[in-house]
Each structure stands twice: as C-alpha cells, then as structure tokens.
Amino acid sequence: MSFFAFTRNTLTASSKREAIRLLAKSPTYSLRSPALVFSSLKRSTPFSTSARASYSVKSWFSKILSSKDPKTQEKQHLKELFHPLSKSPIKAILEKGKMIQTHGICPVCAEEDAKKNPEPYQKAIETGIPAPYHGHRPVFECPDCGYPTHCSEEHWRNDHKHKEICAELRMANIDEHDLRSGRRLPEFEFPPAQAAEIVANLSNWDTLFYTRNFSTIRNDQAARHVTKILTYPITIGATLSPFSPFTVGKSFTSEGVRSMTALHATIREHELSKSDQGLASIIKPVRIFILGARSEAMFPALAYLQLSHLLPNTMLNIYFVGPECIPSKDQTQNTIAVSSRLVLKYNKGLFHDLIWSFVPFDPYTDIFFMFNPGVGHPLARDSWAPTISKLLETKCAIFATGFSHPDTAEDVRTLKENYKDKLDWLLEPRENPFTSLKKDFALNDLRIWAQANMNIYGFRGKLYEISSK
Numbered sequence: 001m002s003f004f005a006f007t008r009n010t011l012t013a014s015s016k017r018e019a020i021r022l023l024a025k026s027p028t029y030s031l032r033s034p035a036l037v038f039s040s041l042k043r044s045t046p047f048s049t050s051a052r053a054s055y056s057v058k059s060w061f062s063k064i065l066s067s068k069d070p071k072t073q074e075k076q077h078l079k080e081l082f083h084p085l086s087k088s089p090i091k092a093i094l095e096k097g098k099m100i101q102t103h104g105i106c107p108v109c110a111e112e113d114a115k116k117n118p119e120p121y122q123k124a125i126e127t128g129i130p131a132p133y134h135g136h137r138p139v140f141e142c143p144d145c146g147y148p149t150h151c152s153e154e155h156w157r158n159d160h161k162h163k164e165i166c167a168e169l170r171m172a173n174i175d176e177h178d179l180r181s182g183r184r185l186p187e188f189e190f191p192p193a194q195a196a197e198i199v200a201n202l203s204n205w206d207t208l209f210y211t212r213n214f215s216t217i218r219n220d221q222a223a224r225h226v227t228k229i230l231t232y233p234i235t236i237g238a239t240l241s242p243f244s245p246f247t248v249g250k251s252f253t254s255e256g257v258r259s260m261t262a263l264h265a266t267i268r269e270h271e272l273s274k275s276d277q278g279l280a281s282i283i284k285p286v287r288i289f290i291l292g293a294r295s296e297a298m299f300p301a302l303a304y305l306q307l308s309h310l311l312p313n314t315m316l317n318i319y320f321v322g323p324e325c326i327p328s329k330d331q332t333q334n335t336i337a338v339s340s341r342l343v344l345k346y347n348k349g350l351f352h353d354l355i356w357s358f359v360p361f362d363p364y365t366d367i368f369f370m371f372n373p374g375v376g377h378p379l380a381r382d383s384w385a386p387t388i389s390k391l392l393e394t395k396c397a398i399f400a401t402g403f404s405h406p407d408t409a410e411d412v413r414t415l416k417e418n419y420k421d422k423l424d425w426l427l428e429p430r431e432n433p434f435t436s437l438k439k440d441f442a443l444n445d446l447r448i449w450a451q452a453n454m455n456i457y458g459f460r461g462k463l464y465e466i467s468s469k
C-alpha cells in the first residue's frame, strides 16, 4: 500500500530507532523524556504569558522599517531573529540549549557507538527503552542553525547528514525567537464567524485561510505559528464537516461513509432546528471526545471557536479526556461555555475509567479523536489497550493521527494486528492536509523531527450485519 512507501520523512534506520525509543506517548505513561523531547509540541504556546517575555525588538524593527524592498526587509527580519542558542536573549531558549548540551547526543558519536554495540540498540526497538549512550555530549554549536549539534567541530564537519536538516533547524530557531520576540502577533487574531452562505473550502490550509478570511496570515512563518495550534480544531472540522476533503477522492471507505452519514444527519438536524421549534427542543449536541488530551486542552477557547465556525449551526460539546488534561485558564473549572453553541469540558483521568460519566454513546452524535497517541509504541501500547477496547464497543467513529510516517505506520500496524476482526476502517491512513506546518525537533536527538497530526486515519468497532439467511 502506498502509505507505507512514504519516504518524505528524513528518518534514517538509526534515527528511526531513536525515534521509537523516544516518542512514547500514552495516557498513563507520563514520560519525562518525551515532554522534554518535544517540549514545544506539548506545552509552549504563544498564548502563555512567559512566552511573550522580555525581548525587545525595537531596534531591528526600526531598521526594517527604514528599508524599502519587502524582500530585503524579510531577509533582514529573519537574520536579526537568528541567534545561536547559547547567545539567545530569551531565557527559555538559552535553557533549551543547555538541556540539549546535557542530554543530547552527537550523531557521529552515536553512529560509532551503535556500530560497536548493536545489541542495546536492537533491544531499544523492541522495548522502547533507550539504549545507553556512550558518546560525547553535543557541546559544539553549528554556526548555521545555532543548535548544539555535535561534540566537536571535527564531528560537525564530518557529518554530511546534518546539512539535510540544518536549514530546518535554522528555521525552527528563527521561529522560536520570533514567537517570543514580544512583537504583536496579529496572526493569532482569528477571524469571526462568516455569513451563512460562505462555505469554507477545506482542501488545504491555503484554501481555508483564503475562504475563511485569515487576512493576518501573510507569510509562511505566520502560517507555521498558527497551524501548530489550529491543526487540532481544523483537523476535527475537516473530518466532521459535510464538506470534508476526505469525501473528495473517496478517502473514506464505505464503512466510513456510513459512519459519517449518521453524523451528518445530526448536523443537518441542527441546521433545520433553527426554524423548527419542535426539533430544537429535542436535538442533542454533537459530542467530540479528544482522548489523551495534553496541549490540545490548554489552547484558549478561541482556537476551538474556529471549529465551531466551520459547523456554524451545530451545537458542539468538546470533551478533553486524559490524565494530563488541564483547562487553559481556570484549573478548577471543568466546563466552559464558549458560546451558545460551543461548550468545552475537561475530564482529568483515563477514558476507560471515566466512561460511566459519558454513557450512553450514540454513533449519530459522538465522535472520538486521538491526536498523536502512539498506540503502537512499546511503552504506550498496553495502557491504550483498555481504552481502545471500550472505544470499539461504542461503535462510534474514531479518528487518530500520527506525527511522522514511522509513528503512524507503527500505530496502524498495531491496530491491524491486535484488533483485526474487531474493527472496520473508516479512513485509510493518509496525509492530513491540516497537519501542523511547524517541525518539532527531539531535544535529545536533533536528527528526529515530528509534525503534529501529519497523517490521519479512522476506524470503528465492527458492525455485524444481520444475516437474512
């Protein structure tokens, strides 16, 4: 199948091994290292006040304004934002550099180590527990990307593979300084609801931004900043919408069409209830469950309003469920009514433990999302198992994403192996047009990167046909 032939990700065999050992995500297994690994994927959002701290950009801003050619301005702007991590004016970035120097690896040393001691590395693939690293720490900063990438200038010079990723790291460096520069961030001023007759085009980010009038997103950098957040609500919207890009080109399987038709019938009912009092009194909200929620639960409500705007007449209740689920503002508040049609509910705990508070389930109103869950990761697989079993019993549609091709392939393989006769596929694994455009690098191995929600797939507990024979 073409999905498994993807090669766009830069993971080599050895870095895939590293990825596998590093990227455990699980509802129960709160790994210290993945939090560290993809700290930016998890916690830091431009909405946190600390992220906006302390760095004055007045000097370069005035310089930019004095230059006339927009391309020169842009170049100058990016150049000014770049800093080696050890010389960053932002404390958090300085600390990140130190963390990489203390816990990271030198790729050249690591490859030498793996050649000498292949066994622990082999074992790491099976168990998910990292192989001990015997090399030197990366104390040498690459002058081009500013990250501490190698143990010495010599190993940096000898490592031609680094050049493949260096430009991406430089971009990540510049993006991070930009987000924390203290400048006003107009790209996060999202557009309000639109007139009912204007339908958002959900083909990809460009068409969405254009048809939804995201006029403040003027360059790729702004798009990277906002898609890191919007990937979550928009992926949900794009899946659930009657104008889903997955309907075009028949990405949904026939079982997928069946499940989505049920949900669309409810969405249609909500539309009709606007002019039908009787109907309005009996409709139930569409319930969207986000399982294993971490950073998704911490985004401000305005991010989820964008989902609400894609389904303008639908009453939505979003349930964030997970042991690390904390609401964005008030940690004691479990329910936030964002608008008359959008309610956010926060449920700290494991889905299979909390299930009694959500029953009964209804495939016409309920849909589940698991963002980058890692259900196939050796360290997470067992803790997801009881949740998956309960989910399959509900017969509701379940959609999940992966943050890299190997990550997705591993999750899909596990589901296919362990639940072969128990599930129907609704959406074959495919690239998600609403992936985060920002690459997140693993701090303990900069060769590895992830993009939240890069791929998406859907499944559901098998529906047994009533045989007429």
Ligand SMILES: [Zn+2]
Binding pocket: 106, 107, 108, 109, 110, 135, 136, 150, 151, 152, 155
């Ligand atoms: Zn080295």
Ligand SMILES: [Zn+2]
Binding pocket: 142, 143, 144, 145, 146, 147, 149, 162, 165, 166, 167, 169
């Ligand atoms: Zn570099």
